Amino acid sequence: APTIHRADYAPLAWTVARIDLHFALAPQATVVTSRLACVRNPDAAPGPIVLDGEELETLALTVDGLDPAPGTVRRTESRIEIDVADRDEVALEIVTRINPQANTALSGLYLSRGGYFTQCEAEGFRRITWFPDRPDVMARFTVTLEGDKAACPVLLSNGNLVEEGELPDGRHYARWEDPFPKPCYLFALVAADLVALERRELTASGREVLLQVWVEKGNLDRAGHAMESLVHAMRWDEETFGLELDLDRFMIVAVSDFNMGAMENKGLNIFNAKYVLAKPDTATDVDYEHIESVVAHEYFHNWTGNRVTCRDWFQLTLKEGLTVFRDQQFSADMLACAAGAEGGSSARAVKRIDDVRVLRSAQFPEDAGPMAHPIRPESYQEINNFYTATVYEKGAEVIRMLHTLLGPEGFRNGMDLYFSYHDGQAVTCDDFVNAMAEANGRDLDQFMRWYGQAGTPRLRAQGEWNGADGSYTLTLSQSTQPTPGQPDKLPLVIPVAVGLIGPDGADLPLQLEGEHQPGATTRVLELATETRQWRFTNLAAEPAPSLLRGFSAPVILELDEDDGRLAFRMAHDSDACNRWDAAQRYAERVLLQLAADAAAGRALKVPAPFIDAFGKLLRNELLDPAFRAQALALPGEAYLLERMEPADPAALRAAQLHVGAELGRVLAADWLALAESLVEPGEYRYHPADAGGRALVNLALRYLCAARVDAGVALAAARFDSATNMTDRFGALAALMHGAVPAAEAALAAFYRRYQNDTLVLDKWFALQAGAWRRDAAAAPVLAQVRELLADPAFSPSNPNKVYALLGSFFRANPGEFHLADGSGYEFWAEQVIALDAANPQVAARMARALENWRRFTPALQAAIRPQLERVLAADGLSPDVTEIVEKALA
Ligand code: HT7
Ligand code: ZN
16 A cells, blocks of 8 residues: 655645535445535645545546546545536536445445444445545535334434425435534434433533433443443533533444444444443443543544544644543543542542553653654555554653643633634644644744654663751753654653652642742643753752653653652652552563563562562551552553563463462452452442442452452352442452462353353453463363354454454453464464454554554564464455555564
8 A cells, every 4th residue: 555645735626615415325335426616726726626435436436527528537436526627616416326235344335133324434434425525625514314213223424304204115314414514524414213212401601502322222231331421521511611412412332243442423422332332230430430521522522533633644743642642631520529629639649540551651662662663654555554552652652741731721822722713624643732832932843853752762760868957959861762764852841740759758849940939830841842950959968769640741761769769659659650660660560570580490589578568558547548559559561561571471471370360369458458458338339439349359459369368259159149249340350360270260250141242241251261371281172262253253353342352352352362372373373363354444443553563572482473474464355554564664
């Protein structure tokens, strides 16, 4: 596939002002009639009308009602060019026929459980009809849907319903008008047998709006939380950014087959059912949390993405980074509000820790591998491969740094200015940062480097205590390793939130050289050069630095701290994020040492002071249970493998198993006391305080089962049997599985029996087995179980959720089992990637990415991986999606 470069952007000679679409829906032969009002673009060089298309059967094309004049139309499989002389407006009518049933890629118009659904971002609209399929073409849409009334009683599209009626032969129609011009990636239709949970709300300005959550019959009792989340999101955006819903009707639709999480189509958000449906018996606290944040994320796109959209797909982070930041802030506010005045700051920190975990385990490895790219990439072969952790999560960190540098008010002023300049436009990341700069009278030119430079910067910190004058000099330096295509890196603007902890564990007031009096206990230093020093004065004793508080920048902090210092910060750091981080650093140190011991065949021994430090956190009842659940969980394997040289998943797994079991065994009495003291409140409610308790109990069960402590295993089995909600039931089951105790098998079977007709819950059942850890070398490898599960009647390779649950959990979340020394895991990977690719390239590419960082592994593993990468690359008809991933991995 050709490489597309950001620098090549040029506006189109012709755009589209209005489009009138008519769909005659039929499973295998849907006829789409499109009338386009094309207008010449005065800002562009002259040229033909250019339309994109993919897998379309073209039945008719007229220009101003006539067959085009000979020689004026050039057509290939994917492009139509029409020469138009002497006019500034042209009416095109195009009739295409498409086959939704055969659309297994789930891009464009497709069928899911008998209903019709669309997914147009990024380039799905061209699979429906010919159109200039790029986000800088913003048109006003009217849409008429016509379909079988029995099969599809509900006909939805963007905007307002303006007409509906009956047709002969059991068919009916509906006509929708969207008052806002939009790019075609925001077009959507749904025609299916659904029911809606409805609610009417008043916006801040007093307009009544109709909110609907559409689900399959039988799922109405699972739609309430999504509706609540939507209302909360509406209120939050009004209060925080003064942004109001601009439509009379806002719809959310749940669909079972969906490549990603959800899609922000104007007024008609389409969601993976996983991010809509929840009731206590089927959804965990984490599911509830995800639903709240995804509903909010899509809702927030209405302003950051839809009203102001991207000029081209290189600007994707303009809408995604900003919207992730907005949803992170929203979730933190929701948690803090629920926790009340006392628990608010801890609840916020817990959310921040979650975000940091995702960034470190998904984005840091991406930024250090062959797919490393800036948050605004310079080139791509397949845009679908660039919906990445970098564009989303690192993009959100970049916005967060602006928020830190400008302050909440300055940030809000920047947002207001951005909307005042660009509402209704398709713009670039520069436009956003320029608005922030102008609103705050601040030069952000150097800050823009965050948009263009790939790789995770390393922030090196060194402190020097001068007992003679009571000063502490902090030296911060930055450097970034080369990434593909970017050998040289420039210094970035890095906000570093700093605190100094006194010997008694309390924060010291900070006074920099030249200042007259001490001030706050945390302040933000700005490092904009390669290296810089700050001198803190007026200190009575040597402090312990607490750097990068709140994870104030997406960097790797390098600071030499001995075990004692880490234990001290685990016990005292007032910044909860850093307190958690101290525990993670200590655990990482121990785990990597034990992994090295395992690789060298040495005996494994967990240092007692480490267990001691963990025990102190565990017993500290002043700490919020949700925080303790975070701080006592070991770092993820993906993150640790990234820090291991060379990455040796088997050795790391041995270390993980050993440390987990030791923490369970030595601290058994504490874990048991904790699990028994955190008594369940009455009826289940999704509330952060309750959820924190449940998370901590589930973690305790996990450690106890890992250590096979009899009383702990019995407690897990009992909680599994008596659970009244999915969080407890699944937590207990996961603990039993994690310990690979005999009771696990019966519990797993009981779980299956109970939920065999509940496809979303079965995803958990698949994921748990694919992610299982073996504790007995004589047991069959998990790979054998995964192969068997592929043949389970509940598995379906055409359903992305099933693929992610079974294969994603195995390839991406279970390195200790996937990276088998005999290479059989890799053979299986190649076989599955090739098979998936034939039906759904986006899903296949996501699975393919599991091996992109293969060069980090031991030479023996590399030798087994390479031929499988080559085998995939040589497969017949490989998609551009998978080709790009594997080519870059092999380059
Ligand atoms: N903006 C949405 C992206 C999306 C998507 C992209 C490619 C292929 C399928 C997709 N489904 C949704 C999701 C979001 O960030 O809100
Ligand atoms: Zn998004």
